[in-house]
Amino acid sequence: EIVMTQSPATLSVSPGERATLSCRASQSVSSNLAWYQQKPGQAPRILIHGALTRATGIPARFSGSASGTEFTLTISSLQSEDFAVYYCQQYTDWPLTFGGGTKVEIK
Amino acid sequence: EVQLVESGGGLVQPGGSLRLSCAASGFTFSTYAMTWVRQTPGKGLEWVSAISGSGDGTFYADSVKGRFTISRDTSKNTLYLQMNSLRVDDTAVYYCAKGRQYYFGSGVGDYYCMDVWGQGTTVTVSS
Numbered sequence: 001e002i003v004m005t006q007s008p009a010t011l012s013v014s015p016g017e018r019a020t021l022s023c024r025a026s027q028s029v030s031s032n033l034a035w036y037q038q039k040p041g042q043a044p045r046i047l048i049h050g051a052l053t054r055a056t057g058i059p060a061r062f063s064g065s066a067s068g069t070e071f072t073l074t075i076s077s078l079q080s081e082d083f084a085v086y087y088c089q090q091y092t093d094w095p096l097t098f099g100g101g102t103k104v105e106i107k
Numbered sequence: 108e109v110q111l112v113e114s115g116g117g118l119v120q121p122g123g124s125l126r127l128s129c130a131a132s133g134f135t136f137s138t139y140a141m142t143w144v145r146q147t148p149g150k151g152l153e154w155v156s157a158i159s160g161s162g163d164g165t166f167y168a169d170s171v172k173g174r175f176t177i178s179r180d181t182s183k184n185t186l187y188l189q190m191n192s193l194r195v196d197d198t199a200v201y202y203c204a205k206g207r208q209y210y211f212g213s214g215v216g217d218y219y220c221m222d223v224w225g226q227g228t229t230v231t232v233s234s
Contacts, residue, residue: 043227096219
């Protein structure tokens, strides 16, 4: 099983600041990596697929990058609506696996 | 608009059964891979099961293998999850989600990321 490890567990950021979230895979997942945002009481929403590609309708302040088995989600300037929990997921092999999540909270 | 609507959740005793449904609209349901993902209150996301776009392939997490069955009825644009021998630790919100496709040569492949999610249905297993 491919283990996805997200860090940090909680990130405290002020509105307008940059947030950098990390996700590490225990083995290669190629570019089969997605990022999701989940707000309280809501279903997750896809932000990034293919490690780098923003999903339809996702603002340009969200960007994904990759280096080997290390993946990063960057939110360039946090807006109030961006405070949420973020998950990464690999879809290169079975079972599909998610990271434990990073909560982005207001500093 | 692409939409997924789950139903069928509820309270069931340990050892009981439930069938979840996910009604799909706004896309060609018969050609897309679909997945079920669950979330325990206050916890993270756990993949449960998936079915390929062609419907020929089904996949299960070890925790549900042999107890849950995923299926689809393309005439009704509906995805199902039959859950038998339910356990207390199956208690969760269950989401269905739509996959993505990629094209190669004359073929179409499945990406098992989840680009549209339903609102979820709650399953509670308790005596």
